[in-house]
Amino acid sequence: MPPARPTASTGTLAWARETMGALTPRDRRVLFGQAIGMQAGLAGGFLFKRNRISIDVGAIQPPDSPLAENAARVCAEVSPSALFNHCARAYVWGCIFAKHAGIAFDTELYYAACMLHDLGLTPAYHDCARHGECFTLDSVEGASALAKEAGWDAARQDALAEAILLHMNVVVGLDHGAEAHLLHEAASLDCLGLRAWELTRDTRNAVVARHPREDIKPLLLDVFTAEAKQRPKCRAAFLIRYLLFRPMMRMAPF
DSSP states (O other): OOOOOOOOOSSSHHHHHHHTTTOHHHHHHHHHHHHHHHHHHHHHHHHHHOOOOOOOOOGOOOSSHHHHHHHHHHHHHHHHEEEEHHHHHHHHHHHHHHHHHOOOOOHHHHHHHHTTTTTTSSTTTTTTTSSSHHHHHHHHHHHHHHHHHHTOOOOHHHHHHHHHHHHTTSSOOOOOOOHHHHHHHHHHHHHOOTTGGGBOHHHHHHHHHSSOHHHHHHHHHHHHHHHHHHOOTSSSHHHHHHSSSHHHHHOOOO
């Protein structure tokens, strides 16, 4: 008999357990639908929300906990410095959006999600999820191990996993959790420049001065191209093939 069609929402933890990250035709339709809806929202934001957000970036600091320290340490140990800085900037971008919009979130969980969301793009963690079809599953393996070691309960471990898994979707709403939403918005800004126009130039420059971009664009273009080639059913492959991921990254305003 053919495998059952997945019933869980695309990109969620339940979906990943059913599909191992391989997109189905239904999942592709979902992502196309998200892309269509996103375009209208971005157009309105570009026209009416320019240069509104000004934040004291120096006031944003990582949480003080053993798990946060371990997350940063692991990320630094296995990642090129440009990728580490990308993860660190994601935390700052998300905190900026949250502060501006009044979004309450679990700071430690969000920091861990930011620092660990790209573990699967590093040689140390690549394919550690045992032949999953998306690097985010590999990232979750590493992140979940650290969370379990830190004594997090199952619900909090699942929230961390879901934030990491969902960040490769086209849209992630607050209904998926504040941390998942913020990570998606932050990664989209840092990789593709989405919503960058909402921040003042001084705010953007302060974040980049704190965590320099280095050669992050060519690095991410290379690793995502390799990911798409190796795992043609993954979301990276979908974004590259259908949603102009590479030209958008090249044109991002950094």
